Amino acid sequence: MxxxxxxxxxxxxxxxxxxxxxxxxxxxxxxxxxxxxxxxxxxxxxxxxxxxxxxxxxxxxxxxxxxxxxxxxxxxxxxxxxxxxxxxxxxxxxxxxxxxxxxxxxxxxxxxxxxENLIAGLFQETLQEKIPRGAVLGDMPLEQLLKETEQLVQAGVGRIKIKISPKDGFERTKLLVEKFPQIRFAVDANRSFSVADWAEIKKFDTLNLVCIEEAFSVSQLTELTEISSVLTTPLCFDESVQTLSELTEIAKLPGKTMLNIKIGRLGGLYQTMKAIDFCRQQKIGFWIGSMVESGISKILHIQLAALSGNVMAGDLSDSQHYFYEDLIKPEIAFPNGWMTVPTRVGIGVDINxxxxxxxxxxxxxxx
The missing domain is CATH 3.30.390.10 (Enolase-like, N-terminal domain)
Known part of the structure; x- marks a missing residue:
């Protein structure tokens, strides 16, 4: 080139x-x-x-x-x-x-x-025709959280991730689980708990969550060995895994684990392909996140979510959920909770x- x-x-x-x-x-x-x-x-x-x-x-x-x-x-x-x-x-x-x-x-x-289409060409796989929408809600007042969750349910979303903090994360999540039993919930703490708070995280096991993402602030993933062994809810990793060597540490943990795949965090699709291959071999659940990014990057994540083996819907909401106008056309949209995956050449869409x-x-x- x-x-x-x-x-x-x-x-x-x-x-x-x-x-x-x-x-x-x-x-x-x-x-x-x-x-x-x-x-x-x-x-x-x-x-x-x-x-x-x-x-x-x-x-x-x-x-x-x-x-x-x-x-x-x-x-x-x-x-x-x-x-x-x-x-x-x-x-x-x-x-x-x-x-x-x-x-x-x-x-x-x-x-x-x-x-050729970029993702289909790289992975040499036929992409699923449609993918379900998952959503993530930020840390917000409880009344707003309930309102926005209801709106997502009405829009056909079946999996919602909630941003939590040690202050009231369990109570808020418990309320949502009880109010919306039809939804698969996950939580993301962005490493805001300390290892000493493990008993507080253990309480989330009672809520039948899909996963608990980035609960603990640790310098080495090996610090989570004992905690992983006592949790029944899978621990999911995001920002604490930026390299393939760090990913190998997940495989050593005794409990159930997942990996949130983000192309930028992993350093590109070269590393992302290796990470997905490793997860498939080691039986680590993987699914696709996003970075509050424009459609130029997110459309690649849409297509990654159409690969085989994803364990749950990704954090891949409509363009209009975040922005007044996205940088691609057509924009990302999940009518009735599902999106048809673009498979045109390159990234699959045009630039606005x-x-x-x-x-x-x-x-x-x-x-």
Whole structure:
């Protein structure tokens, strides 16, 4: 592949609501969109999903931008590559989200050149025609939480994840489980509990949840060995697993485990493919999350959710749930709780160039 030009966009998408977790709050979604062009006029798009503050992982927006601007993009333009995955050998110890966004843009272009769908082509699998909608609700006042849960139920959602904190997480979740017995619930604490709080987490076993995600703040996953052995609800891992070596530590835990798959966190689809393969081999349940991201990244997660072996619906709500206007067309939508999976070439959808232009607050072009 010989890349002629790369454009980097700083995009700011206003949220319809403030998305709160136990560790942070998002009012505007600042994100980086990458557009790569070859000498034949074909283009590919990718998204760098790092946040402006380190509440999720240590990689933040400005670090991603600077590394792309000063290292990855100039290096890529200086020499051709034969396959997008070559960049993982070229850039040792790369920033995961920055390299994932660049890789995804190159893959979009690569599979457009091959006239194939990106995810189906990579995994050499036929994607499911439709996938069910899962949803995630941020930390919010109880009255609002009940109202929004009811709205999701009416929209056909069958699996809902609740952001919780040590303050009142169990009580709020118990109330929801009792009020909406038809829903499969999961909880996500964003590592806000300490290991000493294990008895509080053990109480969630009484609620028949799908999983308890990122409950504990630990420096090593081995610290969870004893806790894992006494829980009947699967422990799910997200931000604490960013590498394949960390994923191998999950397999050593004695209890039931799951992995929330996010392309940006894992450092691209090269690593994501390895992670899914490992989960399938080791009988670790996997499912697909998202990063409050635009459709340019989320549409890939939609297609990952259409692979075989997903243990539950992903955190993949409609574009209109989060944003007034997304950057793709058609936008992501789950009428009656189900979405038809796009399987066109590349990422499977078109880019809304007008929306991209309107949301851009900074742009750099590299040739």
């Amino acid at each position: 010989k890349i002629k030009q790369i454009t980097m966009y700083h995009v700011q998408l206003p949220m319809k609501f403030n998305f709160k977790t136990a560790k942070g709050e998002v009012k505007y979604r600042d994100t980086i969109i990458l557009k790569v062009e070859d000498d034949m006029g074909l283009v590919g798009f990718g998204e760098v999903v790092s946040f402006t503050t380190p509440f999720y992982t240590s990689e933040i927006f400005e670090n991603s931008w600077e590394k792309l601007e000063k290292d990855y993009i100039p290096n890529l333009l200086a020499r051709s590559i034969s396959h997008p995955f070559d960049i993982h050998q070229r850039f040792a110890h790369a920033l995961p989200m920055a390299i994932a966004g660049l890789e995804n843009a190159l893959l979009d272009l690569y599979f457009k050149e091959k006239n 160039e007008n929306a991209l232009s309107h949301a851009t607050i900074r742009k750099e072009i590299f040739q």
